[in-house]
Structure formats: structure tokens, C-alpha cells
Amino acid sequence: MEIIHLDTIDSTNRYCELLDLDQVEEFTIVYADEQTAGKGQQSHVWESQTGKNLTLSLILHPTFIQIPDQYQLHKALSLAVVDLLKALGISNLHIKWPNDIYVADKKICGILVANKLSKNILQSSICGIGLNVNQTEFPAWVPNPISISQITHQEYDLPLLLSQLAQCLMSRYQMLKRGELQHIDRDYMDCLMNLGVEKKYLYQSETILATITGINRYGHLLLKTSKQEEISCQMGEISLIS
Ligand code: BTN
Numbered sequence: 001m002e003i004i005h006l007d008t009i010d011s012t013n014r015y016c017e018l019l020d021l022d023q024v025e026e027f028t029i030v031y032a033d034e035q036t037a038g039k040g041q042q043s044h045v046w047e048s049q050t051g052k053n054l055t056l057s058l059i060l061h062p063t064f065i066q067i068p069d070q071y072q073l074h075k076a077l078s079l080a081v082v083d084l085l086k087a088l089g090i091s092n093l094h095i096k097w098p099n100d101i102y103v104a105d106k107k108i109c110g111i112l113v114a115n116k117l118s119k120n121i122l123q124s125s126i127c128g129i130g131l132n133v134n135q136t137e138f139p140a141w142v143p144n145p146i147s148i149s150q151i152t153h154q155e156y157d158l159p160l161l162l163s164q165l166a167q168c169l170m171s172r173y174q175m176l177k178r179g180e181l182q183h184i185d186r187d188y189m190d191c192l193m194n195l196g197v198e199k200k201y202l203y204q205s206e207t208i209l210a211t212i213t214g215i216n217r218y219g220h221l222l223l224k225t226s227k228q229e230e231i232s233c234q235m236g237e238i239s240l241i242s
Contacts, residue, residue, distance in 0.1 A: 001027045001028070001029070001166060001170070002025050002027075002028040002029070003028075003029045003031070003162075003166075004028065004029070004030045004031070005031055005032075005033075006030065006031070006032040006033070007032070007033050007034065008032065008033065008034040008035075008036065008050075009032045009034070009035060009036070010035065010036050010037040011035050011036075011037050011038050011039045011046075011128075012030045012031065012032050012035065012055055012056055012057040012128060013039055013057050013112060013114065013126050013128040014037070014039065015030055015032075015057070016030055016057045016059055016126040017114070017126060019059075021059060021061075021116060021123075021124040021126075022123075022124070024059050024124075025059075026059075026060060026061050027058065027059070027060065027170065027173070028058070028059040029056055029057070029058050029059075029162070029166060030056060030057045030059070031054065031055065031056035031057075031162060032055050032056070033050060033051045034050040034051070035048060035055050038055060038130065039112060039128065040110055040112065040130075041110065041112060041235075042236060046110060046112075046130045047138065047139060047141075047142050047145075048130055048132070048135070049135045049137075051158075052133060052134045052135040052147075053130065053131060053132050053133045053134065053135055053147070053158075054129065054130070054131040054133055054158060054161060054162055054165065055129075055130050056128070056129050056162065056165075057126050057127060057128045057129070058077075058125075058126075058127040058129065058169060059124065059125070059126060059127075060073075060124065060125045060127060060173065061122075061123070061124050061125075062121075062122045062124075062125055062173075062176070063121050063122060063123065064121075064176075064177060065121065065122045065176070066120050066121055066122075067117055067120050067121065067122065068217060068218055069217065070115055070122055070219070071098070071215070071217075071218060071219025072176055072181060072184065073113065073115075073122070073125060073127070073176065074098055074099045074111070074113055074219060075099075075184050075185070075188040075219075076172040076173060076175065076176045076184055077099060077111050077113070077127055077129070077169065077172070078095045078099040078101060078111060078188065078191075079095075079172050079184065079187050079188060079191070080165070080168040080169040080171070080172040080173075081101050081109050081111070081129065081131065081165070081168070082095065082101060082187075082191055083168040083171070083172070084161075084164055084165050084168045085101070085103070085108070085109075085148070087164070087168075088148060088152065089152065090103060090148065090151055090152070092104045093191060094191055094192070094193035095188065095191040095192055095193060096193045096194075096240075097192060097193070097212070097215070097221050098219060098221075098235055099111040099113075101131075102193060103146055103151060105144060106144045106145065106146035107143070107144050107145055107146065108131065108132050108145075108146050108147065108148065109129065109130065109131040109132065110129075110130045111127065111128065111129050111130075112127075112128040112130075113125055113126070113127050113128070114126045114128075129165075131148075131165070132145060132146065132147035132148065133147055133148050133149060133156050133158060133161060134147065134148075134149045134155055134156055134158075135147045135149070136149055136150055172184070188215075189214070189215075192212065192215070194212050194240070195212050195213075195214075196211060196212065196213075197211060197212070198210065198211045198226070199211070199212075199240055199241075199242065200240075200241040200242050201223070201238050201239065201240055201241060202238065202239045202241055203231070203233070203237070203238045204237075207241060208225050208226070209225065209226035210223040210224060210225045210226065210231070211223060211224050213230075216232060220232045220233055220234055221233045221238065223238070
């Protein structure tokens with residue numbers, strides 16, 4: 001495992017995108033004290049106060065994963081973060097599909113994965129993780145944020161926490177490598193937010209009432225609407241209203 005520390009960078013994901021990934025050692029972590037243009041899902045900005053949080057990208061070569069199964073990697077990464085937070089004594093943890101980590105109804109971690117595909121496998125992956133750690137104030141535009149410190153009222157040593165997170169990531173990644181997919185699926189479903197609970201969603205520009213019933217092989221979210229229709233959604237096709 002190699003760890004690269006940057007004082008300041010636009011985005012650790014962007015930094016990794018510019019590397020020749022084939023030359024980068026498996027399980028290399030790039031982390032930064034400051035990101036000036038952190039990237040979130042769907043072109044959002046990832047806000048993180050300098051020196052307060054973990055903002056990192058993990059470079060993997062998951063060539064054992066076939067393209068249709070790439071969502072397994074998202075599951076393993078989310079579970080690794082949940083494992084870390086559980087080890088810190090935090091409860092009420094949920095994974096909001098596809099890979100946001102929540103404590104109750106507040107977001108504590110976001111994950112942004114970019115895969116490079118080759119033939120039918122994942123050649124390399126840049127797995128960006130933003131975990132709120134010691135930050136206690138957030139700009140008003142950040143939707144529902146929370147940090148570890150706000151929950152436990154403790155201050156964390158970031159390099160130490162990074163090494164704990166790296167161990168959790170390694171352990172879930174090894175599980176994937178060993179093909180323990182049922183174990184990962186079960187743990188993921190146990191954490192999936194709103195599974196079996198009827199909620200309001202925005203879907204195809206309409207408000208619908210629907211209940212999450214599961215996730216299919218491709219990582220699509222499966223729901224049953226109040227009109228008893230089965231729907232399957234890719235990322236960005238559905239959003240929770242309440
Ligand atoms: C999300 O929107 O939920 C995903 C956020 C991902 C943020 C992390 S911080 C480290 C890495 N570098 C980035 O620019 N983004 C990811």
C-alpha cells in the first residue's frame with residue numbers, strides 16, 4: 001500500500017485521472033489537506049474545510065470484477081466506511097443508494113468512483129472518498145451535513161484515522177477478491193436506507209410514492225410504486241423527496 005500526501009490540490013480524483021494508472025501500484029491512496037475544487041456526484045462541488053476532513057482517492061486495479069458487476073465495488077467501499085464509523089462507536093448508519101453514507105438523516109460521507117474499463121473487466125478505478133471528520137460548521141448550501149466530531153464530540157488525528165479507514169477498505173476489498181459477494185450483499189442490504197419503506201420520489205419529472213425492494217446485479221435500484229408497478233432506476237434517474 002502506498003500513501004501519497006498532498007498539501008493542496010484541486011481534487012484528488014482529478015490528480016489521479018492525470019496519472020498513468022497502469023503504472024500506479026494497486027491500493028495507492030492519494031490524500032490532500034485541501035481541495036480547491038473537490039468533485040461530488042453529478043458535477044456538484046464537494047465542500048471540505050482545509051485540514052479538517054479526509055479527502056482521498058484510492059487507486060485500484062480490480063481486474064477480477066466484470067463490467068456488469070462493477071457496482072460490487074461501490075458496495076464494498078460504502079461498507080468499509082460504515083465499518084470504520086461503527087468501530088468509532090457511531091450507530092444509526094445507513095447507505096443511501098448508491099453510495100452515500102448517512103447517520104440518521106444526515107450525510108457524513110460521499111463516494112465518487114470513476115472506472116476505466118477494458119474488454120469485459122475493470123482495468124482501474126479511482127475511488128474518491130470525502131469523509132467529514134473534524135469540521136463542525138458547514139456552509140448553508142451543503143445539504144444535511146454532519147461530521148464524526150459533531151456526533152462523538154471528539155477531535156480526530158487525521159493520519160491515524162486514514163490508516164484505520166485504509167484497513168477497513170483493504171478488508172472489504174479482499175472480501176470482494178475472494179468472491180464473498182453474498183456476504184457483501186447481505187451487509188449492504190442491512191444498511192440500505194429506506195428499504196421496505198414507502199417514500200416520495202421524483203421520477204421521470206413526476207412525484208411518485210414507492211418502496212425500495214432491492215438492487216439488481218447491475219446496481220440499479222428496484223422499487224414498487226403505490227400503483228404496484230415495478231421500476232428499476234440507474235443513478236440520477238430517481239431522487240428522494242421525503
Ligand atoms: C458525493 O457527491 O457524494 C461524492 C463526493 C466525493 C468527494 C471526494 S473528496 C476526495 C475525492 N476527490 C474529489 O474531488 N472528490 C472525491
